[in-house]
Amino acid sequence: MSEPKYKPTLTHKELYADLRRCGVKTSLPKVKAMIQQGKYPFAVSCEMRQTEFEIYRKPYEEWKEKVGLRYEN
Numbered sequence: 001m002s003e004p005k006y007k008p009t010l011t012h013k014e015l016y017a018d019l020r021r022c023g024v025k026t027s028l029p030k031v032k033a034m035i036q037q038g039k040y041p042f043a044v045s046c047e048m049r050q051t052e053f054e055i056y057r058k059p060y061e062e063w064k065e066k067v068g069l070r071y072e073n
Contacts, residue, residue, distance in 0.1 A: 010055040015043070018060075022069040 010018070016031045035043040035053055042059035046052050064070075 008057055010057055010060065012053045012055065015055050015060070019069075021071050022064065023072045024069065 012032055012035065013028065016026065016028050019026050019031065032045075032051070032053070034040050035055070036045045036051065040055075040060075040063070042063050043053060043055040045054075
């Protein structure tokens with residue numbers, strides 16, 4: 001069996017789920033708004049037919065460590 005391919009980005013739903021696993025009390029609409037308002041330094045959004053998000057995994061992991069987020073049991 002081969003190694004799973006590294007994915008350099010997350011979806012906004014994956015970001016939301018990961019934040020919740022770390023104990024962050026948030027919601028999907030709040031995560032989307034935080035990205036759109038430039039509050040997360042690891043993500044950007046652009047307006048197309050619908051809002052599109054790009055969330056970069058490595059800067060996100062570095063940010064999590066910087067702010068002290070860890071997975072809860």
